[in-house]
Amino acid sequence: MELFKYLPQTNCKKCGYPTCMGYALALLQGKVKIEDCTPLVEEAKYKEKYEKLIELMGGEDGKEKELHIDIDEDLCDGCGICVTACPVNARFCPPTLSGKAPDVPHDKHQLFEVKDGKCVLLNLEHCRRLEAEGRERECHVCEIYCPREAIKIVYV
Amino acid sequence: MERIPCTGCSLLCDDILIGTDGLFVDKIYGACLKGKERFDQVSSKNRLTSPMIRKSGNLENVSWDNALEKVKEILNASSKPLLYGFSTSNCEAQAKGIQLAKKINGFIDSNSVICLGKALNIAKETGITLTTLAEIINKTDLIVLWGSNAAESIPRLLNKILFSRGKFRMTGREIKTIIIIDPVKTASFGVMQLRDLALNIHTGKDLDLIRVLKEECCKEGSFPKEGVAGIDEEELKRLFLNLMGAENGVIFIGQGLLRPLPEVNVIKELFELVNLINLKQNKGRISVGLLGGHYNMFGFDQISLSLTGKNHSLQFSNNELVNTEDTIITKIEKDDFDCSIIVGTDPISHFPYSLSKKLASKPLIVIDNRKSATSDMAEIVLPSAITGIECEGLVYRFDHVPIELKKILNPPSGVLTDEEILNQIIQKIG
Numbered sequence: 001m002e003l004f005k006y007l008p009q010t011n012c013k014k015c016g017y018p019t020c021m022g023y024a025l026a027l028l029q030g031k032v033k034i035e036d037c038t039p040l041v042e043e044a045k046y047k048e049k050y051e052k053l054i055e056l057m058g059g060e061d062g063k064e065k066e067l068h069i070d071i072d073e074d075l076c077d078g079c080g081i082c083v084t085a086c087p088v089n090a091r092f093c094p095p096t097l098s099g100k101a102p103d104v105p106h107d108k109h110q111l112f113e114v115k116d117g118k119c120v121l122l123n124l125e126h127c128r129r130l131e132a133e134g135r136e137r138e139c140h141v142c143e144i145y146c147p148r149e150a151i152k153i154v155y156v
Numbered sequence: 157m158e159r160i161p162c163t164g165c166s167l168l169c170d171d172i173l174i175g176t177d178g179l180f181v182d183k184i185y186g187a188c189l190k191g192k193e194r195f196d197q198v199s200s201k202n203r204l205t206s207p208m209i210r211k212s213g214n215l216e217n218v219s220w221d222n223a224l225e226k227v228k229e230i231l232n233a234s235s236k237p238l239l240y241g242f243s244t245s246n247c248e249a250q251a252k253g254i255q256l257a258k259k260i261n262g263f264i265d266s267n268s269v270i271c272l273g274k275a276l277n278i279a280k281e282t283g284i285t286l287t288t289l290a291e292i293i294n295k296t297d298l299i300v301l302w303g304s305n306a307a308e309s310i311p312r313l314l315n316k317i318l319f320s321r322g323k324f325r326m327t328g329r330e331i332k333t334i335i336i337i338d339p340v341k342t343a344s345f346g347v348m349q350l351r352d353l354a355l356n357i358h359t360g361k362d363l364d365l366i367r368v369l370k371e372e373c374c375k376e377g378s379f380p381k382e383g384v385a386g387i388d389e390e391e392l393k394r395l396f397l398n399l400m401g402a403e404n405g406v407i408f409i410g411q412g413l414l415r416p417l418p419e420v421n422v423i424k425e426l427f428e429l430v431n432l433i434n435l436k437q438n439k440g441r442i443s444v445g446l447l448g449g450h451y452n453m454f455g456f457d458q459i460s461l462s463l464t465g466k467n468h469s470l471q472f473s474n475n476e477l478v479n480t481e482d483t484i485i486t487k488i489e490k491d492d493f494d495c496s497i498i499v500g501t502d503p504i505s506h507f508p509y510s511l512s513k514k515l516a517s518k519p520l521i522v523i524d525n526r527k528s529a530t531s532d533m534a535e536i537v538l539p540s541a542i543t544g545i546e547c548e549g550l551v552y553r554f555d556h557v558p559i560e561l562k563k564i565l566n567p568p569s570g571v572l573t574d575e576e577i578l579n580q581i582i583q584k585i586g
Binding site: 081117148 | 190191315316320329343347
């Protein structure tokens with residue numbers, strides 16, 4: 001809905017979608033680019049909206065920005081909620097399905113691990129934010145479910 | 157690397173991966189900070205390794221024989237000994253403790269009397285619907301945390317019950333609803349989603365909420381318009397709907413529901429509410445989980461129930477159990493003791509000053525694996541092995557399921573297990 005606000009809302013069909021709402025949904029899922037909406041780029045009266053939209057989609061637009069997951073070691077108490085909640089861990093480490101600690105040595109897909117009472121980020125290569133498509137790319141379960149608010153997803 | 161049960165708290169996670177080099181625990185995977193500290197105690201600075209006796213004001217290292225001789229001296233001179241603790245020992249040691257109390261005509265009590273052990277006594281009148289951890293993981297769809305901050309007191313609990321994907325709850329977090337009833341916005345509120353219910357109840361008003369819910373069970377549409385205890389009508393309706401619609405709900409009771417005064421019996425009313433809901437709803441059932449702190453708190457209740465028929469607060473006279481209304485608190489308050497044996501706990505720092513002053517004024521015999529405020533005040537200190545790491549045994553989890561602990565390290569030389577120490581005291585007295 002946020003994206004729809006900054007579109008021309010004329011339903012001109014130039015992008016290939018019947019309505020601006022359909023285009024907004026496709027934009028959210030990463031199927032189309034902002035440049036596909038030609039009136040937004042060409043007409044001067046939409047300039048402000050265009051810039052806002054670029055700002056909104058900034059995370060995916062700026063290619064040089066790199067994904068980082070920061071874990072605050074002072075706040076973390078090793079509850080392992082991130083290990084269990086992470087969808088990638090759940091797929092590749094069967095023990096995490098019932099809330100158990102994953103096997104050691106870890107699977108190459110595994111993202112989080114609790115070692116010595118603190119959460120450790122093993123690798124980021126298989127994070128949904130990099131590998132998945134569409135809405136799953138917006139995954140941030142580790143960040144929202146951490147009861148201590150120790151995990152932060154940042155783009156640097 | 158092997159999976160062993162962790163003895164950090166009453167959850168007793170049996171999936172902790174441990175690696176040892178023969179002397180210390182050097183690799184710990186999966187354990188929370190609490191569990192990690194527990195494993196670190198093996199090599200900690202304040203570990204007790206030798207028996208000690210107080211001589212001219214200072215604690216001095218002595219041999220086991222001398223220490224046990226002194227214990228015999230104190231126990232023979234006393235007529236009203238007090239035994240307290242046992243929540244961090246295995247069940248075998250607890251049985252020995254009861255045997256010792258019987259022999260010396262003492263009063264024995266465990267930490268559960270000032271914790272949720274009360275609830276089990278109340279359950280004798282009202283009945284209690286219990287559940288097990290496996291059932292919670294695989295089947296539950298409603299979790300209520302009432303007066304407990306599980307995210308900080310039992311860190312891995314929410315991980316196991318809320319985020320796990322059980323056999324009949326494959327979508328995990330998506331299908332489970334959590335309701336937290338607490339006056340303080342604790343860290344546990346951090347795991348909530350939109351459809352979950354956070355109820356900020358006024359401090360000490362739990363009884364009002366329970367009574368309103370009980371009334372609604374008997375007669376529909378009787379919620380007060382203005383709400384109750386800081387919870388408005390809309391939230392009350394949602395709470396009631398969730399409780400009635402749950403296929404397999406569980407209410408976790410924490411320390412927040414305990415009241416020191418016996419006439420305000422919140423837990424009794426809560427059990428009655430659960431019974432009423434279970435009578436009324438036909439989808440499934442609501443059960444109760446008791447969140448204790450010490451890992452073998454319920455073990456003492458089980459052992460003393462099977463040996464003597466009473467949960468806790470056992471008074472022996474002429475080597476027979478006698479009826480008493482006393483607990484450890486009233487005993488100390490009335491000064492009705494003349495020496496005490498403390499096993500694996502630290503009452504001097506747990507109890508209020510008025511009580512700990514009285515406790516410290518009589519001879520103290522401490523059996524523990526680490527230095528504490530109590531062991532600093534003690535007359536005799538007997539070092540013990542850490543149960544669950546240096547000695548095996550049976551313990552009871554928070555859901556009353558027995559778990560077998562494993563031995564992964566040898567205790568330091570000259571250190572005996574709780575069971576052996578108590579056995580030696582029994583034999584010494586003869």
